[in-house]
Amino acid sequence: MTDHLLPLLVEPEELERHLANPRLLLIDLSSPQTDNIGHIPGAVQLDYSALVRGEPPAVGRLPDEAHLTELFSALGLTEERHVVAYDDERNARASRLLWTLDVLGHFSYSLLNGGLRAWRAEQRPLESTPRAPVPSTYRAKLRNPAARADRDYILQHLDDAHTLVLDVRSPAEYRGEELRSLRGGHIPGAVNFEWTQAIDPENHLRLRPPAELREQLNERGITPDKAIITHCQSHQRSAHTFIVLKSLGYPQVRGYDGSWSEWGNDADLPIEVD
Numbered sequence: 001m002t003d004h005l006l007p008l009l010v011e012p013e014e015l016e017r018h019l020a021n022p023r024l025l026l027i028d029l030s031s032p033q034t035d036n037i038g039h040i041p042g043a044v045q046l047d048y049s050a051l052v053r054g055e056p057p058a059v060g061r062l063p064d065e066a067h068l069t070e071l072f073s074a075l076g077l078t079e080e081r082h083v084v085a086y087d088d089e090r091n092a093r094a095s096r097l098l099w100t101l102d103v104l105g106h107f108s109y110s111l112l113n114g115g116l117r118a119w120r121a122e123q124r125p126l127e128s129t130p131r132a133p134v135p136s137t138y139r140a141k142l143r144n145p146a147a148r149a150d151r152d153y154i155l156q157h158l159d160d161a162h163t164l165v166l167d168v169r170s171p172a173e174y175r176g177e178e179l180r181s182l183r184g185g186h187i188p189g190a191v192n193f194e195w196t197q198a199i200d201p202e203n204h205l206r207l208r209p210p211a212e213l214r215e216q217l218n219e220r221g222i223t224p225d226k227a228i229i230t231h232c233q234s235h236q237r238s239a240h241t242f243i244v245l246k247s248l249g250y251p252q253v254r255g256y257d258g259s260w261s262e263w264g265n266d267a268d269l270p271i272e273v274d
Contacts, residue, residue, distance in 0.1 A: 003108075005082035009207065009247045010110040012119045015040075015084060025081040029097060030088035030116055038126030040086070040112075040119060044075060044133040048093045051100055052234070057181070058262035060234030062103065062148070068140035076133040079106070086112035086119070090196065090205050096239040099255050102246075105143030111243055118204040147242075149229045149254040151262060151269065157227075158188055158270075164226045168195035168241045169233060169260065176273040180233050181264025185273035187231075191220050195237040198244045210248055217248075224250045231256035231263075 005023050006014065018024055019042055028043040039045070050071050053061045063071075077083070083101060085094035091111060098109050112119065120126070142148075157163040167174050167190040174192040176184030186192070197216060200208045207213065222228065228245060230238035235257040245253045263269050 004110075005108065006084065006110045008110055008243070009113050010084060011113050012122050012124055015110075015112060015119075016124055023080060023082050025075070025077060025083045027075065027083060027085045027094075027097060028087070028116075029085060029093040037088075037116075037120070038128045039131075040116070041125055041127045042131060043086075044131050046075065046097065048096070048236075051093075051096055052257075056261075057265035058234075058258045060236065060257050060259055060261060062100065062257050065140050065142060068100070068104065069138060072138045072140055073136050074133065076136045077106070077138045078136050079138075081108070083109040084112055085109070086115040088116040090199055090240070091115045091243075092195070092236045092240045095243045096236050099147065099235075099239040099242050102147045102242075103142055103144055103255075104140055111247075114204045114206040118206055121204040146252075147254055149231075149256040151256075151258055151266070153254075154187065154229060154256065155269075157229075160227075162225075162227055164222060164228050165190040165256075166222060166228050166230045166238070166241065167192050167232070167260075168230060168238045170194055173233070173260070174274070181260055183264045183267070183271055185264070185271040186260075187263060188270050188272045190272075191222060193217070193220055193222060193241070195232065195241050198241065207244060207247070213244065213248060217245075224248075227252040227254070229254045229256050231259040233260045235259045 026043040028039045085097045087093045165187045172178040174186045230241045232238040242255045
């Protein structure tokens with residue numbers, strides 16, 4: 001794999017210096033309404049729905065290799081290219097793209113800190129004309145299964161003191177007060193850390209400083225010596241937390257793409273309700 005062009009978490013100023021680099025593949029996962037605002041020069045658009053199977057009840061599951069091969073070839077991805085992803089909200093959609101690349105073993109990627117909000121706040125250049133990708137031939141293969149967890153993996157590790165299930169949904173979802181599946185509650189032993197707590201709304205939706213993030217996580221026992229499994233309802237919010245933990249140097253992080261849409265809809269799986 002080619003060396004990384006940019007750090008995992010890239011600031012707008014640094015990204016702008018690299019916009020003309022042919023190795024860069026800039027992918028915009030903003031909502032369609034953002035077309036009226038514009039996108040970062042050179043960015044190609046990606047509809048988030050292409051990243052998930054969308055099959056009930058577990059609507060967020062990873063698509064198969066054939067689908068991902070077609071998707072990333074259409075976007076122009078090659079082994080040498082460095083992907084930078086962003087969106088116009090809080091970078092959850094962008095993070096799901098990067099988690100997908102991680103599962104594929106394509107580690108040359110970055111998240112634009114603060115996404116389009118931070119870019120616009122600094123009055124950096126935008127373009128309004130859609131940018132058509134130049135197709136490539138990319139073969140998607142799930143080369144890094146250690147970035148992914150499924151229900152069976154979680155069941156096997158429920159009593160493992162070294163493994164921690166990190167539920168990044170809202171406290172109301174975690175406690176079972178807000179239902180988005182047939183059952184409310186959480187996976188037994190799961191720790192709740194709502195994903196937005198990692199984001200600073202006063203700093204254009206950038207991540208909070210590393211020291212502050214580590215303190216928040218350590219207070220909840222979410223420490224780098226544990227194997228962390230992140231999940232939410234469909235592994236969009238929890239993909240963001242996956243990237244947060246990776247940016248902090250956590251060595252063992254997995255994303256559960258079945259998430260609560262699978263677990264909460266399966267009466268055979270154990271739950272806790274607080």
